[in-house]
Amino acid sequence: xxxxxxxxxxxxxxxxxxxxxxxxxxxxxxxxxxxxxxxxxxxxxxxxxxxxxxxxxxxxxxxxxxxxxxxxxxxxxxxxxxxxxxxxxxxxxxxxxxxxxxxxxxxxxxxxxxxxxxxxxxxxxxxxxxxxxxxxxxxxxxxxxxxxxxxxxxxxxxxxxx
Amino acid sequence: xxxxxxxxxxxxxxxxxxxxxxxxxxxxxxxxxxxxxxxxxxxxxxxxxxxxxxxxxxxxxxxxxxxxxxxxxxxxxxxxxxxxxxxxxxxxxxxxxxxxxxxxxxxxxxxxxxxxxxxxxxxxxxxxxxxxxxxxxxxxxxxxxxxxxxxxxxxxxxxxxxxxxxxxxxxxxxxxxxxxxxxxxxxxxxxxxxxxxxxxxxxxxxxxxxxxxxxxxxxxxxxxxxxxxxxxxxxxxxxxxxxxxxxxxxxxxxxxxxxxxxxxxxxxxxxxxxxxxxxxxxxxxxxxxxxxxxxxxxxxxxxxxxxxxxxxxxxxxxxxxxxxxxxxxxxxxxxxxxxxxx
Numbered sequence: 204x205x206x207x208x209x210x211x212x213x214x215x216x217x218x219x220x221x222x223x224x225x226x227x228x229x230x231x232x233x234x235x236x237x238x239x240x241x242x243x244x245x246x247x248x249x250x251x252x253x254x255x256x257x258x259x260x261x262x263x264x265x266x267x268x269x270x271x272x273x274x275x276x277x278x279x280x281x282x283x284x285x286x287x288x289x290x291x292x293x294x295x296x297x298x299x300x301x302x303x304x305x306x307x308x309x310x311x312x313x314x315x316x317x318x319x320x321x322x323x324x325x326x327x328x329x330x331x332x333x334x335x336x337x338x339x340x341x342x343x344x345x346x347x348x349x350x351x352x353x354x355x356x357x358x359x360x361x362x363x364x365x
Numbered sequence: 366x367x368x369x370x371x372x373x374x375x376x377x378x379x380x381x382x383x384x385x386x387x388x389x390x391x392x393x394x395x396x397x398x399x400x401x402x403x404x405x406x407x408x409x410x411x412x413x414x415x416x417x418x419x420x421x422x423x424x425x426x427x428x429x430x431x432x433x434x435x436x437x438x439x440x441x442x443x444x445x446x447x448x449x450x451x452x453x454x455x456x457x458x459x460x461x462x463x464x465x466x467x468x469x470x471x472x473x474x475x476x477x478x479x480x481x482x483x484x485x486x487x488x489x490x491x492x493x494x495x496x497x498x499x500x501x502x503x504x505x506x507x508x509x510x511x512x513x514x515x516x517x518x519x520x521x522x523x524x525x526x527x528x529x530x531x532x533x534x535x536x537x538x539x540x541x542x543x544x545x546x547x548x549x550x551x552x553x554x555x556x557x558x559x560x561x562x563x564x565x566x567x568x569x570x571x572x573x574x575x576x577x578x579x580x581x582x583x584x585x586x587x588x589x590x591x592x593x594x595x596x597x598x599x600x601x602x603x604x605x606x607x608x609x610x611x612x613x614x615x616x617x618x619x620x621x622x623x624x625x626x627x628x629x630x631x632x633x634x635x636x637x638x639x640x641x642x643x644x645x646x647x648x649x650x651x652x653x654x655x656x657x658x659x660x661x662x663x664x665x666x667x668x669x670x671x672x673x674x675x676x677x678x679x680x681x682x683x684x685x686x687x688x689x690x691x692x693x694x695x696x697x698x699x700x701x702x703x704x705x706x707x
Contacts, residue, residue, distance in 0.1 A: 220563065279403070280404075280407045281407075282407070287530075291529065291531065292404075292406075292483075292529045293404070293530065294403055294404055294406065294407040294528075295402070295403040296400060296401075296402075296518035296520075296526040299526050300520070303522070306530060307522070309530065313531065313584075314583075314586050316586070316587030317586055318587055319521070319522060319525075319533075319534050319586060320534075320587055320589050321524060321535035321537070321588070321590050322535070322589075322590060323519060323521075324516075324517060324519050328505055328508075329505055329590040330505050330506075332591060333501075336502055339496060339499040340500070349432075351431075355428055355506065359502075
């Protein structure tokens with residue numbers, strides 16, 4: 204941080220600002236004065252508005268857009284749409300398919316990217332990209348003489364290495 | 366008795382805490398549900414119990430089953446239940462429902478698997494200090510061990526399906542427990558908020574006079590597991606920098622009022638005969654400030670442990686007696702006097 208310069212005025216930087224938006228990482232440095240300005244800036248205000256948008260406000264807005272009586276309960280578990288909105292929870296995995304359109308609308312307002320991007324049942328486990336962390340765990344398991352656990356970690360590490 | 370499985374003194378909860386005075390603990394949670402079954406809230410207690418039994422049987426056959434205790438919640442007495450809730454182990458992921466709900470909890474309480482609570486499986490691992498960020502693979506080991514026997518509910522768009530809409534996607538969350546007296550006393554909340562928003566976390570401070578804050582990742586959908594881990598660690602590192610600067614700033618101009626409050630609290634803790642839980646909690650918060658800022662020669666881990674030891678069921682477990690309220694206040698005073706001045 205000591206060598207970094209403020210992106211706006213070139214003075215020595217005291218704050219590192221990192222944004223990760225939809226998978227794209229942006230990083231820059233600011234000094235105290237510019238950081239104060241930045242806190243009042245549009246970029247910050249907009250992200251604040253977006254993230255701190257109260258769930259209840261979003262739900263109320265959604266409830267007004269889609270009248271509840273038009274949507275039938277989930278055929279698998281009987282969950283009513285009104286209860287989905289009230290508790291932002293569902294009754295069974297099939298609710299996601301039954302209320303897909305409404306859940307999609309709701310999540311669009313609550314998360315930056317309402318589409319799954321992580322691991323899936325058929326894909327490689329996150330363990331395959333955790334080599335460094337696995338090595339830490341292996342050291343700890345050996346230190347604690349937990350050899351069965353250590354063998355399990357080593358087994359995964361061997362698979363990762365292949 | 367649950368109190369015998371998990372004695373009041375926290376076994377090694379903060380033992381591995383490195384020199385960090387700021388980053389106390391990382392917590393990771395992974396939720397999974399079985400395809401074709403309703404979520405626990407929509408199941409009958411007998412169906413929950415039956416599913417919890419079959420999941421428990423499979424977990425019991427894994428390496429993790431050997432190192433964890435099986436705890437069926439509906440077999441606990443009211444006192445055991447209150448003890449577990451005070452313990453805070455399940456509090457953050459617990460639903461009020463107990464019928465047919467069970468848990469596996471490791472002896473050191475760092476690893477737990479909650480069965481048929483809000484979701485069929487809620488796996489949680491907590492680990493102290495900076496190195497705690499590498500503890501999450503344990504959750505995926507358990508997931509791996511169950512994969513061959515159970516098919517998890519999954520959707521291409523919404524990822525792993527969970528009862529709470531905000532947990533679908535990876536079903537994975539990361540959290541961090543921070544000790545931030547500098548930020549709180551100097552009211553640097555804008556900085557805290559800005560950092561929290563950038564990393565997409567939510568932050569909660571335990572009570573108005575607390576200097577402990579818990580931050581957890583907000584979204585599980587649209588972000589990968591790696592991004593979730595990076596968010597929590599990035600946030601923790603950045604806040605640790607801010608807090609270090611804030612503490613320095615605070616030490617330069619340490620207001621007399623703060624010193625006064627800390628020292629008076631120490632006096633109260635060292636000499637009180639009767640003390641309520643609320644008053645004792647406030648005192649411990651101020652002692653924590655004193656320990657961290659070097660005003661008192663107290664170990665912060667002792668104070669953190671005392672937050673648990675002063676709770677009613679913990680005092681009852683320590684004394685082995687079902688004490689009434691007034692006796693609890695007396696014992697609480699005794700515990701504080703002995704631990705802080707002994």
